[in-house]
Each structure stands twice: as structure tokens, then as C-alpha cells.
Amino acid sequence: MKHFFSILYPRINFFSKQSALALMISFAFCSPDSDKISNEKNKVENPNKNVKIIFFGDSLTAGLGLSHPDDAFPALIGKKLQKDGLKNFEIINAGVSGDTTSGGLARIEWTISRGVDVFILELGANDCSMGKDPDLIEHNLTKIIQMVKGKNPKAKILLVKMKAFPNMGEKYTKRFERIYENISRKENVSLSPFLLIDVAGIQELNQLDGIHPTEKGHEIMAENIYASVKELTTKL
Numbered sequence: 562m563k564h565f566f567s568i569l570y571p572r573i574n575f576f577s578k579q580s581a582l583a584l585m586i587s588f589a590f591c592s593p594d595s596d597k598i599s600n601e602k603n604k605v606e607n608p609n610k611n612v613k614i615i616f617f618g619d620s621l622t623a624g625l626g627l628s629h630p631d632d633a634f635p636a637l638i639g640k641k642l643q644k645d646g647l648k649n650f651e652i653i654n655a656g657v658s659g660d661t662t663s664g665g666l667a668r669i670e671w672t673i674s675r676g677v678d679v680f681i682l683e684l685g686a687n688d689c690s691m692g693k694d695p696d697l698i699e700h701n702l703t704k705i706i707q708m709v710k711g712k713n714p715k716a717k718i719l720l721v722k723m724k725a726f727p728n729m730g731e732k733y734t735k736r737f738e739r740i741y742e743n744i745s746r747k748e749n750v751s752l753s754p755f756l757l758i759d760v761a762g763i764q765e766l767n768q769l770d771g772i773h774p775t776e777k778g779h780e781i782m783a784e785n786i787y788a789s790v791k792e793l794t795t796k797l
Contacts (some may be wrong), residue, residue: 566640612650612797613676614639614790617665617705618661618683621756622656624779626768632776635681637783638790647794662701669705673712677752679793680709681786683721683756685740690726695736699743706748717793718750722788724757753789756782 563729616622639652646734655672657664663795665684673680688698702720709716722741725734745752757774759769759781766778774782 576739577723577758594692612647612794613653613680614642614650614679614681614794615653615655615677616670616673616681616683617655617672618681619656619660620658620773621686621782622654622683623658624656625658625771626652626773627776627779631677631746632779634779634783634786638782638787640790641787642794645791647791650794651669656683659687661691661693662698662705664690666704671707677709677713677716677717678692679717679719679790680706680792681719681721681753682706684725685723685737689723689729689737692729694732694741698737699740699780702740702744703748708751710748718748719753719786719789720745720750721792722755724755724761729758751789751793753786758785760785761774 576598577730616638620635622635624630624635627633633654633656635652635654635656639650642650657668662684665682677787682702684702684705688701706718706720709718720741725737727734729737741752744750760774760778763778764771765775766781767774
């Protein structure tokens, strides 16, 4: 089964309309109500911690389908930061399977209630699968970022870039993919590379559903945005 981002890779053919529909249904059934995964208690910690690094996203952040949350890219990034000498920090995985930007906006206040120093925001793919208005997606992501700034004006924020589903059409795709650049510019926050570079559309790096990456896929995802995360930690 091809990944839903297969359009991004010329060597991979478009999937059929039936496959596209199946993938959208898969995302719909991974809703917070029907299959909720929250890893906010799963942390990579150092003694005497004082820096809170929150990964806030959907099933990609949560590590849906993996044997353990420590195999998901947020924990892997935490281990790399520790290896590179960052001390006194904790990684908080605030990923919820099936979450949308509206869902994220509804839970952000509680998530950051105990503080935030570095905030990595990965949301939008599920909104895209549902065909939600890009203006609404941009509004929600912007509000989430503004609430983080309100909690801690000195917080360092990374917006994780996502790509549109290939069956959404050229017009929608262009509108969706402008969202992240627009927010990065207007809110003056860092923008990562596309999270699924060298993972999207590669069968052996994705689970049987063709959507959610394997442990090896998460290792690559961690590499894709590690430099962006590490740069934020140097500015603390």
C-alpha cells in the first residue's frame, strides 16, 4: 500500500481513488474519541530537570502502532539531545491519535498549564484528510502558538511542516501548503522541513496501513527535524 504522501515522490505512482478513500477513512477512525492515544506521561528526563520540551501533535507524534512510545520520534530526539550534551530537560509527548487543529486548540491550555520552554507543533494532516478549510487550519494553529507565547513569552516554538493529501486537488494543496510558511512568517516562529522526508510513500518504512511509520521510519523523522529542535535549545 502506498503512503498518502506518495504524490511527493515521482518514483511512486498515484494511488487509486479507492485507496485514497480508504486512507481518509483510516484517519477518520483514528479520532480522539474512538482511538485516543495520549503520551503526555511518557517522558525522557534528566535529573534536576528545568527545561520542558513539549511535542504537541497527532498520531505521528504519539507513535501510533509502535511497540513503545520511546520508539516515537519525540523520544528519539530527546535521546539525541542528551547525547549531544543538553542537560536538565524533559521531553513531554503530547501527541493524540486522530487529533485535528481544532482538537489541539481545545486542549492546549491544559497541556501547557505546568509550563513550556520549547514547543514543537505537529498538526494539520487530519484536517487535510477531512477537507477542512485551510483558513480555519491556519487560524487554529496560529491561536495555539499565541497561547503558548501567552504562557511563556520566551518559549521557543517550532512549527512542523506538513504536506497535503494527493487526492485533495491542486487548488486545495496550494492553499494548505502555504499555511505553514504564512504562520512562520507572521508569528516569527521556526519552521522545520517536511516531517516525512524519505519516509512518505516508502512501503518498508510504514506500517500495514500505509500511513503510520514504523520504528525505522520514526528514526528518519527524528533526523529530519533534529537540527531544527536542537537549534531552539541553543537559544534558551
